[in-house]
Amino acid sequence: xxxxVVLSGKGGTGKTSVVASFAALAKGKALxxxxxxxxxxxxxxxxxxxxxxxxxxxxxxxxxREKCTDCGLCQEVxxxxxxxxxxxxxxxxxxxGFCFQVCPVDAITMQPxxxxxxxxxxxxxxxxxxxxxxxAQENSGKLVTLVRNNAKLLAEEQGLEYIISDGPPGIGCPVxxxxxxxxxxxxxxxxxxxxxxxxxxxxGLCQYFRIPALVxxxxxxxNEDNSRxxxxxxxGQGIEVAAxxxxxxxxxxxxxxxxxxxxxxxxxxxxxxERLWQSTLAKLGG
Amino acid sequence: xxxSVASGKGGTGKTLVATSLxxxxxxxxxxxxxxxxxEEPNDHVFLRLPTDQSQPVFIRVPEIDRTKxxxxxxxxxxxxxxxxxxxxxxxxxxxxxCHGCGACSYLCPESAIAEGGKEIGVVEKGSLGNxxxxxxxxxxxxxxxxxxxxxxxxxxxxxxxxxxDVSPGTSCPVVExxxxxxxxxxxxxxxxxxxxxLSLAVEVVRKLRIPCAVVINRVGVxxxxxxxxxxxxxxxxxxxxxxxxxxxxxYSRGVPLxxxxxxxxxxxxxxxxxxxxxxxxxxxx
Numbered sequence: 001x002x003x004x005v006v007l008s009g010k011g012g013t014g015k016t017s018v019v020a021s022f023a024a025l026a027k028g029k030a031l032x033x034x035x036x037x038x039x040x041x042x043x044x045x046x047x048x049x050x051x052x053x054x055x056x057x058x059x060x061x062x063x064x065r066e067k068c069t070d071c072g073l074c075q076e077v078x079x080x081x082x083x084x085x086x087x088x089x090x091x092x093x094x095x096x097g098f099c100f101q102v103c104p105v106d107a108i109t110m111q112p113x114x115x116x117x118x119x120x121x122x123x124x125x126x127x128x129x130x131x132x133x134x135x136a137q138e139n140s141g142k143l144v145t146l147v148r149n150n151a152k153l154l155a156e157e158q159g160l161e162y163i164i165s166d167g168p169p170g171i172g173c174p175v176x177x178x179x180x181x182x183x184x185x186x187x188x189x190x191x192x193x194x195x196x197x198x199x200x201x202x203x204g205l206c207q208y209f210r211i212p213a214l215v216x217x218x219x220x221x222x223n224e225d226n227s228r229x230x231x232x233x234x235x236g237q238g239i240e241v242a243a244x245x246x247x248x249x250x251x252x253x254x255x256x257x258x259x260x261x262x263x264x265x266x267x268x269x270x271x272x273x274e275r276l277w278q279s280t281l282a283k284l285g286g
Numbered sequence: 287x288x289x290s291v292a293s294g295k296g297g298t299g300k301t302l303v304a305t306s307l308x309x310x311x312x313x314x315x316x317x318x319x320x321x322x323x324x325e326e327p328n329d330h331v332f333l334r335l336p337t338d339q340s341q342p343v344f345i346r347v348p349e350i351d352r353t354k355x356x357x358x359x360x361x362x363x364x365x366x367x368x369x370x371x372x373x374x375x376x377x378x379x380x381x382x383x384c385h386g387c388g389a390c391s392y393l394c395p396e397s398a399i400a401e402g403g404k405e406i407g408v409v410e411k412g413s414l415g416n417x418x419x420x421x422x423x424x425x426x427x428x429x430x431x432x433x434x435x436x437x438x439x440x441x442x443x444x445x446x447x448x449x450x451d452v453s454p455g456t457s458c459p460v461v462e463x464x465x466x467x468x469x470x471x472x473x474x475x476x477x478x479x480x481x482x483x484l485s486l487a488v489e490v491v492r493k494l495r496i497p498c499a500v501v502i503n504r505v506g507v508x509x510x511x512x513x514x515x516x517x518x519x520x521x522x523x524x525x526x527x528x529x530x531x532x533x534x535x536x537y538s539r540g541v542p543l544x545x546x547x548x549x550x551x552x553x554x555x556x557x558x559x560x561x562x563x564x565x566x567x568x569x570x571x
Binding site: 008009010011012013016037038040043059077079080091092094095096097098101102133135136137138140141168169170171172173174175176190191192193194195197198201204205208209222223226247249252255256258 | 453455535
């Protein structure tokens with residue numbers, strides 16, 4: 001089984017549109033949405049949920065005011081500023097349990113958190129693993145790991161060859177959880193200075209974890225000088241630029257219609273994404 | 287006033303709004319722009335301010351004094367992040383998992399745990415005229431953005447207008463960046479993805495009890511459902527930026543909108559006035 005994760009560093013470069021089109025083009029694959037913070041892929045895949053469950057992760061402190069003697073030790077030891085006036089603010093509380101450990105009268109308990117929800121679904125493109133992190137919750141990395149494990153199980157059960165994952169923006173915890181152990185990272189970038197800056201950081205991350213990478217420049221004709229800069233940079237890093245997708249409103253029109261762009265139009269956008277999938281497949285091997 | 291600029295979805299124009307708002311306001315008053323998107327900080331790409339201060343950010347991680355350690359396992363038992371494991375005569379520390387809570391060190395019965403510093407990123411400061419940029423940058427391969435965001439926010443100067451550029455998403459880095467703001471501007475685009483992620487971002491700011499308003503970018507693509515949603519939810523839309531190739535090209539070159547097309551300054555100054563008006567009216571969005 002081979003797994004490709006689509007990343008970008010910068011948000012909004014077109015990861016989800018590419019993944020949804022891959023869903024329509026690829027045979028024998030399971031799909032995963034690892035952007036559990038702001039999961040959008042389901043809008044295009046229109047899943048029928050088969051199984052779902054709660055994601056319990058982490059904990060928060062709770063002070064029993066009946067037992068509390070207002071000694072203040074908990075407030076003193078808490079490094080997250082989560083305890084004020086002998087009461088815990090659940091948002092900054094990182095669940096470390098330091099207060100619980102030191103409370104001399106056992107007035108503090110640690111409460112488990114329902115940090116989100118996971119789902120395993122059918123779509124007309126194949127099985128789909130996805131999740132939703134609870135609002136303002138922590139532990140998105142652990143939920144990403146759960147989504148990936150569910151996708152692997154689906155692929156194993158159904159004898160599927162590939163997993164295609166939509167990744168989150170950034171380079172931190174949930175991105176690292178999406179990337180480690182994958183066979184290939186497809187990096188979708190755009191020819192803007194911020195896109196280039198962020199691409200360089202996510203390339204650095206792939207190199208750090210020794211994951212092979214492939215680049216796609218989306219909206220390449222928005223700034224062709226910058227696109228050339230990206231190509232030069234990639235050449236220097238030994239990374240193939242597998243496709244250059246032109247700027248075209250058809251991508252948004254397809255989105256409004258709730259369709260992957262390759263099913264909505266046969267424009268150059270579609271041709272480039274088809275080419276990109278072929279290159280991705282070749283690079284993934286198997 | 288502290289205004290954070292957030293979005294849920296990435297790439298909707300947070301940086302465009304944050305930089306143009308900061309530049310417009312800095313003509314007449316002191317402004318601080320805090321780039322709290324520490325995984326991918328981009329404000330510097332647009333402002334190009336000279337950096338005059340750079341400070342590494344450390345988190346405190348346990349250092350075991352093996353001459354004192356009795357391998358009792360207390361540290362591993364109290365660490366909820368599994369950042370310490372004690373196996374027979376060995377203590378293993380996994381610094382990337384450590385949240386720096388300090389419980390292990392405090393609770394070690396042999397006082398065998400000191401707390402060393404592990405560098406996870408940097409906070410940089412630069413200024414020009416009335417405008418100061420403070421940005422955090424997470425080192426590549428590090429997991430935890432919140433400690434860097436906390437460091438950036440320590441630089442808040444209450445005598446300035448403060449604008450915070452927030453990372454996309456709805457989880458801990460976003461909460462850390464937005465927390466304590468007086469107002470939150472949510473930047474979105476009129477597409478199904480934009481709407482879905484806007485509604486998540488609205489849930490975050492409501493949970494944090496921060497009043498909010500919306501900026502819609504790339505008006506002209508997509509559909510009218512974001513406008514419908516804002517109307518139903520009673521969230522004011524304070525600025526609409528059209529889908530325009532010239533704006534997109536300026537952005538691609540790293541030119542702030544209000545520098546490339548100075549007529550936009552007026553719109554951003556009005557945006558600031560509108561934010562103040564909505565804030566004073568006590569609308570909670």
